[in-house]
Amino acid sequence: MKLEKTNNTDAGLAQEPATQNAYAETSAGRGSYWQLNPVFRELIDIYRDSGKKRGLKESTIYKTSFSASSFLLAMQNRGRESLNDIDEKDVISYFIREDGRSPLSGGYRDTVASVFKSDLGSYTEPARRILAYIPVIRQRRKNIQYLKPEEADAVRNALDDPGSGLCMRDRAIGMLLFFTGIRGCDICCMKLSDLDWEKEEICIVQQKTANGLTLPMSAAVGNAIYDYVTMERPSSGETCVFLCMARPYRPLSEDGLRSAVPKIYRAAGIRQGKGDRQGTHLFRYHVASALAGNGIARPVISETLGHTAPKSLDCYLSGDIQHLREYALSIEPFPVSGEVIPL
Incomplete structure (x- = not known):
C-alpha cells in the first residue's frame, strides 16, 4: 500500500422537512413555542435542559421541541391550559382523523412521544399519562432502491x-x-x-x-x-x-x-x-x-x-x-394460472 503519513494538521443547521406537513395541518407554524402559555413553555424548557444534560445533539433537541410545541399548541387551542386538562380524546383527535387515518407520520408521533418519555421534573407523572394516550401509527415505508x-x-x-x-x-x-x-x-x-x-x-x-x-x-x-x-x-x-x-x-x-x-x-x-x-x-x-x-x-x-x-x-x-430469500415461501404447492403470474 503506497501510503505515507501526512504532516498537515488541523488548525447552522439545516432542518429536515419530514414533519413540515404535520405542522401545517395543526396551524402551529414555526412560532408554536412562543404562542404557548407559561406552563407549556416551561415544560419545553425543561425538556431542552434535560436533553442537553443527556448529550443530545442540538438538532435533535430543536426537532423534538418543535414537534412537542406544535402538539401542545393544538391542545391549548382546544382550551387545555395544563397537562392535567388533556384527556385521551384530545390526544387521539390530534393524531387520528374521524375516518381512522392519521395525517401525521409514525416518525412525527415518535418525536412527540420522546418528549413525554423524558424526565420532566414535576411534569413527569402527567406526561407519562399523556404518553399512554399517544396511539401507535404505522410507519409509512417506501420501496428502497439498492445497488444490485x-x-x-x-x-x-x-x-x-x-x-x-x-x-x-x-x-x-x-x-x-x-x-x-x-x-x-x-x-x-x-x-x-x-x-x-x-x-x-x-x-x-x-x-x-x-x-x-x-x-x-x-x-x-x-x-x-x-x-x-x-x-x-x-x-x-x-x-x-x-x-x-x-x-x-x-x-x-x-x-x-x-x-x-x-x-x-x-x-x-x-x-x-x-x-x-x-x-x-x-x-x-x-x-x-x-x-x-x-x-x-x-x-x-x-x-x-x-x-x-x-x-x-x-x-x-x-x-x-x-x-431474505431464505425466509420466502414456495408457491409450488399452489397451482397458479399463467395469466396471474407470467412465468
Missing part, C-alpha cells in the same frame, strides 16, 4: 479504471462511499489530520451523531485518497481533504458532493433512467447488505455505519436479498 450485484460490479470497475473519466477526487470519494458506507456529510468535513497513514485508519467525528468513528483504510481507499492529495488536490491552507475544483478552492460542500456522485454512476453506466436514485445513501445500503450477506453480526455492521441505535440498521438490511 451487477451494478455494484459496474461501480467497482469504473472506480478501478483510470480511463473511466473520473477525476482523482471523485474516484477517492467513490472509493470511500463504496467500501466504507460513510455519510456524505462526513466526507465533506473529513480533515487531513483524520487520516492515520501509519495505522491505516480514518478517524472522524460524525456530523449526524457527534460520536467518533474509526474506519479501516483499505489499500483501495488509501491509494485513491493519496493520489488525489498528492497529485490533484489544489495547494491550499484548507484542512478539509476534499476541495472544490475551482478557485478559491473552498472545502467541498454537500451540494458539491451531490453534483459529484452522479458522475460515478454515469462512469459506471448505471442508473441513468428517469427517477433512478443516485445518492450517497445507496452505498450505505450496499455496505450494510454486503456485510450481512457475508454473515457479519448486526452490532459490527451498526458500528461500521456509525449508528448509535441498533434499530437504525433495520431499513438498511431490507436490501439483503440473499438472507
Whole structure:
C-alpha cells in the first residue's frame, strides 16, 4: 500500500422537512413555542435542559421541541391550559382523523412521544399519562432502491479504471462511499489530520451523531485518497481533504458532493433512467447488505455505519436479498394460472 503519513494538521443547521406537513395541518407554524402559555413553555424548557444534560445533539433537541410545541399548541387551542386538562380524546383527535387515518407520520408521533418519555421534573407523572394516550401509527415505508450485484460490479470497475473519466477526487470519494458506507456529510468535513497513514485508519467525528468513528483504510481507499492529495488536490491552507475544483478552492460542500456522485454512476453506466436514485445513501445500503450477506453480526455492521441505535440498521438490511430469500415461501404447492403470474 503506497501510503505515507501526512504532516498537515488541523488548525447552522439545516432542518429536515419530514414533519413540515404535520405542522401545517395543526396551524402551529414555526412560532408554536412562543404562542404557548407559561406552563407549556416551561415544560419545553425543561425538556431542552434535560436533553442537553443527556448529550443530545442540538438538532435533535430543536426537532423534538418543535414537534412537542406544535402538539401542545393544538391542545391549548382546544382550551387545555395544563397537562392535567388533556384527556385521551384530545390526544387521539390530534393524531387520528374521524375516518381512522392519521395525517401525521409514525416518525412525527415518535418525536412527540420522546418528549413525554423524558424526565420532566414535576411534569413527569402527567406526561407519562399523556404518553399512554399517544396511539401507535404505522410507519409509512417506501420501496428502497439498492445497488444490485451487477451494478455494484459496474461501480467497482469504473472506480478501478483510470480511463473511466473520473477525476482523482471523485474516484477517492467513490472509493470511500463504496467500501466504507460513510455519510456524505462526513466526507465533506473529513480533515487531513483524520487520516492515520501509519495505522491505516480514518478517524472522524460524525456530523449526524457527534460520536467518533474509526474506519479501516483499505489499500483501495488509501491509494485513491493519496493520489488525489498528492497529485490533484489544489495547494491550499484548507484542512478539509476534499476541495472544490475551482478557485478559491473552498472545502467541498454537500451540494458539491451531490453534483459529484452522479458522475460515478454515469462512469459506471448505471442508473441513468428517469427517477433512478443516485445518492450517497445507496452505498450505505450496499455496505450494510454486503456485510450481512457475508454473515457479519448486526452490532459490527451498526458500528461500521456509525449508528448509535441498533434499530437504525433495520431499513438498511431490507436490501439483503440473499438472507431474505431464505425466509420466502414456495408457491409450488399452489397451482397458479399463467395469466396471474407470467412465468
